Amino acid sequence: MAAQPFDVIVVGAGIMGSCAAHAAASRGARVLLLERFDLLHHRGSSHGESRTIRATYPQPHYPPMVRLSRRLWDDAQRDAGYDVLTPTPHLDFGPKDDPALVAAVANGGATELPAAGDEGGERPKWAEVFKLPEGWTAASSELGGVMKATKAVAMFQALAVKMGAVVRDRAEVVHVARTQGEGKIVVRISSGEEFHGAKCIITVGAWTSKLVKSVIGADLPVQPLHTLICYWKVKPGHEHELTTEAGFPTFASYGDTYIYSTPSMEYPGLIKIAMHGGPPCDPDGRDWAIGPGEGGLVEPVARWIDEVMPGHVDTAGGPVLRQPCMYSMTPDEDFVIDFLGGEEFGQGVVVGAGFSGHGFKMGPVVGRILAEMALDGQAGTAEEAGVELRHFRIDRFEGNPMGNARIF
Numbered sequence: 001m002a003a004q005p006f007d008v009i010v011v012g013a014g015i016m017g018s019c020a021a022h023a024a025a026s027r028g029a030r031v032l033l034l035e036r037f038d039l040l041h042h043r044g045s046s047h048g049e050s051r052t053i054r055a056t057y058p059q060p061h062y063p064p065m066v067r068l069s070r071r072l073w074d075d076a077q078r079d080a081g082y083d084v085l086t087p088t089p090h091l092d093f094g095p096k097d098d099p100a101l102v103a104a105v106a107n108g109g110a111t112e113l114p115a116a117g118d119e120g121g122e123r124p125k126w127a128e129v130f131k132l133p134e135g136w137t138a139a140s141s142e143l144g145g146v147m148k149a150t151k152a153v154a155m156f157q158a159l160a161v162k163m164g165a166v167v168r169d170r171a172e173v174v175h176v177a178r179t180q181g182e183g184k185i186v187v188r189i190s191s192g193e194e195f196h197g198a199k200c201i202i203t204v205g206a207w208t209s210k211l212v213k214s215v216i217g218a219d220l221p222v223q224p225l226h227t228l229i230c231y232w233k234v235k236p237g238h239e240h241e242l243t244t245e246a247g248f249p250t251f252a253s254y255g256d257t258y259i260y261s262t263p264s265m266e267y268p269g270l271i272k273i274a275m276h277g278g279p280p281c282d283p284d285g286r287d288w289a290i291g292p293g294e295g296g297l298v299e300p301v302a303r304w305i306d307e308v309m310p311g312h313v314d315t316a317g318g319p320v321l322r323q324p325c326m327y328s329m330t331p332d333e334d335f336v337i338d339f340l341g342g343e344e345f346g347q348g349v350v351v352g353a354g355f356s357g358h359g360f361k362m363g364p365v366v367g368r369i370l371a372e373m374a375l376d377g378q379a380g381t382a383e384e385a386g387v388e389l390r391h392f393r394i395d396r397f398e399g400n401p402m403g404n405a406r407i408f
């Protein structure tokens, strides 16, 4: 295989790399997808039971991406012949004057729910589960849903293979270079084996800073964080009420702590409610048992549940299941989607990274953008759909460590 030239070599088989491999292979490109660990491993960011999709973003550049991505999820499901996405309503709530909430509701086209007891507006039955603190507001939107995470990654890998992509796992990329003269990209894995491609796409999640540093010596501000998914026991009698079948929404709660949830689905009788963020970590030296205080990722969630969903979820014994995961944070929480650049690589290597705990829903659109950048030098169809890539450039951090950061 070493001598076989590929059009595109994709490094890293999480959701982004798997979608990019599928998008490039669907265009007829000869694609190689390389993964360091076993396929569908649990050591990165794309594993597990569920991720949410929503269009309510404080930053106006995300809703068009989400909408295109939503269509691409449907296309992929149709091609695969099975579903990974369960549509649900989505609910955003928090203090009425929270600027991020106000912007997210406006940008996502969400509709404010009438307050309990208000006449004239219809409140969905599930709204009664929440007891909003004084001064809070809630808005629901139709574009919501739960993706089965690992199943979705497997789906895109299977679709990529169906379109002719070659997939190799246990293949850690240790070096990427450009050949003199021909200008091909050479990718070397830890066994010493080398692969040649016209272009390379790097989608290595929490390992991005390390790999980019070793490849071109540049510092990309992508900070790995340890985070925790928590499943809590639903109180007896309320199990059905909090399910997707009963129409219960995915939700996001703004304010001092950002809390998110998916309806009771994957483990009957349990509901996932967790907190955005976590302490910094080294992806190669993780402390799986993060110990007393659990990085501050459990207690604030329990307090929030007791206040906002009283009587519905049992917090007394703590979460029933805890599943560790990693975020790859940029200082402004915007993605990095760009050519690696520099004299050696120019447009030869494309990077997709820094998905900052909110990228999964956008996997199919990011995959398409990365593939278009690699194959065409620009993301034409994505831009036609209103996706603005200038927000994701690497040079936004030059002389400006906080990048696009805005005060919300």
Ligand SMILES: Cc1cc2nc3c(=O)[nH]c(=O)nc-3n(C[C@H](O)[C@H](O)[C@H](O)COP(=O)(O)OP(=O)(O)OC[C@H]3O[C@@H](n4cnc5c(N)ncnc54)[C@H](O)[C@@H]3O)c2cc1C
Binding pocket: 011, 012, 013, 014, 015, 016, 017, 034, 035, 036, 037, 043, 044, 045, 046, 047, 050, 051, 052, 053, 171, 172, 173, 174, 203, 204, 205, 206, 207, 211, 227, 228, 229, 325, 326, 327, 352, 353, 354, 355, 356, 357, 358, 359, 360, 361, 362
């Ligand atoms: C707890 C949690 C909840 C989340 N919830 C949501 C949500 O509800 N909605 C949403 O949209 N997003 C959500 N996200 C974010 C989303 O899951 C991530 O943005 C997304 O999975 C990132 O995918 P990735 O492909 O960039 O990274 P990864 O999945 O980590 O993939 C990178 C891959 O590269 C491989 N790799 C690394 N180095 C090398 C190398 N040298 N050679 C070869 N391979 C290599 C890794 O092994 C890994 O498989 C959540 C994330 C977490 C952790």
